[in-house]
Amino acid sequence: MSQQPARICILGGGFGGLYTALRLSQLPWESNQKPEIILVDQNDRFLFSPLLYELLTGELQTWEIAPPFAELLQNTGIRFCQAAVSDIDIDKMHVHLQDGVDIEYDRLVLALGGETPLDMVPGATSHAYPFRTITDAYRLEERLRILTELAAEKIRIAIIGAGYSGVELACKLSDRLGDRGRFRLVELSDQILRTSPDFNREAAQKALEKRGIFLDLETKVESITQDSITLDYKNQVDTIPVDLVIWTVGTRVNPVVRSLPFKQNQRGQISTIPTLQVIDYPHIFALGDIADCQDAEGQQVPATAQSAFQQADYTAWNIWASLTNRPLLPFRYQQLGEMMALGIDNATLTGLGMKLDGNFAYIARRLAYLYRMPTLDHQLKVGFNWLARPIIDSLSK
Numbered sequence: 001m002s003q004q005p006a007r008i009c010i011l012g013g014g015f016g017g018l019y020t021a022l023r024l025s026q027l028p029w030e031s032n033q034k035p036e037i038i039l040v041d042q043n044d045r046f047l048f049s050p051l052l053y054e055l056l057t058g059e060l061q062t063w064e065i066a067p068p069f070a071e072l073l074q075n076t077g078i079r080f081c082q083a084a085v086s087d088i089d090i091d092k093m094h095v096h097l098q099d100g101v102d103i104e105y106d107r108l109v110l111a112l113g114g115e116t117p118l119d120m121v122p123g124a125t126s127h128a129y130p131f132r133t134i135t136d137a138y139r140l141e142e143r144l145r146i147l148t149e150l151a152a153e154k155i156r157i158a159i160i161g162a163g164y165s166g167v168e169l170a171c172k173l174s175d176r177l178g179d180r181g182r183f184r185l186v187e188l189s190d191q192i193l194r195t196s197p198d199f200n201r202e203a204a205q206k207a208l209e210k211r212g213i214f215l216d217l218e219t220k221v222e223s224i225t226q227d228s229i230t231l232d233y234k235n236q237v238d239t240i241p242v243d244l245v246i247w248t249v250g251t252r253v254n255p256v257v258r259s260l261p262f263k264q265n266q267r268g269q270i271s272t273i274p275t276l277q278v279i280d281y282p283h284i285f286a287l288g289d290i291a292d293c294q295d296a297e298g299q300q301v302p303a304t305a306q307s308a309f310q311q312a313d314y315t316a317w318n319i320w321a322s323l324t325n326r327p328l329l330p331f332r333y334q335q336l337g338e339m340m341a342l343g344i345d346n347a348t349l350t351g352l353g354m355k356l357d358g359n360f361a362y363i364a365r366r367l368a369y370l371y372r373m374p375t376l377d378h379q380l381k382v383g384f385n386w387l388a389r390p391i392i393d394s395l396s397k
């Protein structure tokens, strides 16, 4: 008697969830074993977040960095459900969606990613601009358009958090605004890019200096208003006028995940074993920013797209193995390096024994990201556009 096909429910269509779904659909399932794969995401499109900065400088367009799931999942057999996950009943093995729909699962993949914490400083929720989603980028674009149209000689921008997002955004926006931009980068710790390789940090420092971007290190934001920010540097408190505050202070684990009764670390990330299964729940897998993962060698896996991208292959493989009575594989993280955009024509790249910066790194970064795009179809569309665009632009002059 043929069994009902297993139902695999994947929550979150980012680097962890989407790439797991795509890998699952490509595995050699027996025809009578092919599972039902459901991908749930609150948005209608995937976001290739490493290229989100390029939307604000006009270097790239939305369709290139945020293709619709419907397009990416064509001919894969994966069922996409656009909805917000409201709760998960792990005893009944049900996922509850905000629109009232319930989805039963045999295997569950948690890949709901992080959010930007705005409730840590008075005024941030109302006046600061996070930079994580496509909606964030559109809001920021609109604010920049308004400020650019106002006659003000200088546009004063404070970027809070001198990690990767803050530094990359500062350089990109400085190149966009040119002499009209007045930037300050505010950082709690005593250095920028605390976790980055020295080569990348030094290249970033040079890029910030070249653009006259002021650094407020060891500085805490006390409060924010519509047109001012109050900073505390070693108990010296100053209130300064600003036109725009951008909030790139890091990632907090998705609230839906934080509410689940799983073993979690202090940041609310779910503890997993090296096969990426949730401790005590072998039918549930967790990856990406929400997972606290030590790999097969015991190394702590960082909360990055690079990690989620690699975990996706193992998550898909291990779900297939668990459904076809094969051994599961422990995840082996490979730190391939790190790439950062440092302005409109500059980047830095460390990896595979290379240390590159300048325009060559900029091209290598673009090519590496093209190579990491989710489907061959999308890689070809974007790659062709990158080749054709300079020709089209020159013909339209």
Ligand SMILES: Cc1cc2nc3c(=O)[nH]c(=O)nc-3n(C[C@H](O)[C@H](O)[C@H](O)COP(=O)(O)OP(=O)(O)OC[C@H]3O[C@@H](n4cnc5c(N)ncnc54)[C@H](O)[C@@H]3O)c2cc1C
Residues within 6 Å of the ligand: 011, 012, 013, 014, 015, 016, 017, 040, 041, 042, 043, 046, 047, 049, 050, 051, 052, 053, 083, 084, 085, 086, 111, 112, 113, 114, 131, 132, 133, 165, 254, 256, 287, 288, 289, 290, 303, 304, 305, 306, 307, 308, 339
């Ligand atoms: C601007 C920016 C640039 C970055 N650049 C890099 C980089 O260069 N290299 C790098 O390694 N990392 C980079 N990162 C970090 C990287 O984006 C994350 O580490 C990575 O996306 C984590 O993958 P994930 O699958 O865990 O989560 P995500 O990719 O964030 O995906 C989570 C998905 O879940 C969906 N979702 C969330 N909540 C719900 C809900 N309640 N219901 C339904 N759907 C929901 C979201 O819409 C999203 O699609 C960058 C991050 C930002 C913000």
Ligand SMILES: NC(=O)c1ccc[n+]([C@@H]2O[C@H](COP(=O)([O-])OP(=O)(O)OC[C@H]3O[C@@H](n4cnc5c(N)ncnc54)[C@H](OP(=O)(O)O)[C@@H]3O)[C@@H](O)[C@H]2O)c1
Residues within 6 Å of the ligand: 120, 160, 161, 162, 163, 164, 165, 166, 168, 186, 187, 188, 189, 193, 194, 219, 220, 221, 248, 249, 250, 251, 302, 303, 304, 305, 338, 339, 340, 341
């Ligand atoms: N090019 C890339 O590879 C790239 C690009 C973007 C993002 N990412 C990844 O995506 C994740 C998120 O990146 P991110 O740049 O958003 O975060 P991040 O790398 O964690 O950097 C956030 C920075 O803001 C500081 N900070 C926190 N709260 C602050 C406050 N209230 N005031 C001032 N500074 C504050 C943090 O200091 P403390 O560390 O002391 O808290 C940290 O230096 C990271 O894991 C990163 O690896 C990678």
Ligand SMILES: C/C(=C\Cc1cc(O)c2ccccc2c1O)CCC[C@H](C)CCC[C@H](C)CCCC(C)C
Residues within 6 Å of the ligand: 050, 305, 306, 309, 336, 337, 338, 339, 349, 350, 351, 352, 354, 364, 365, 367, 368, 370, 371, 372
């Ligand atoms: C440092 C490199 C990879 C690590 C890495 C970093 C990220 O930010 C990611 C974000 C999202 C997903 C994955 C990653 C990620 O793996 C890359 C090193 C690049 C090489 C040094 C050379 C670059 C040239 C290209 C590989 C050429 C590709 C040509 C292709 C046919 C288009």
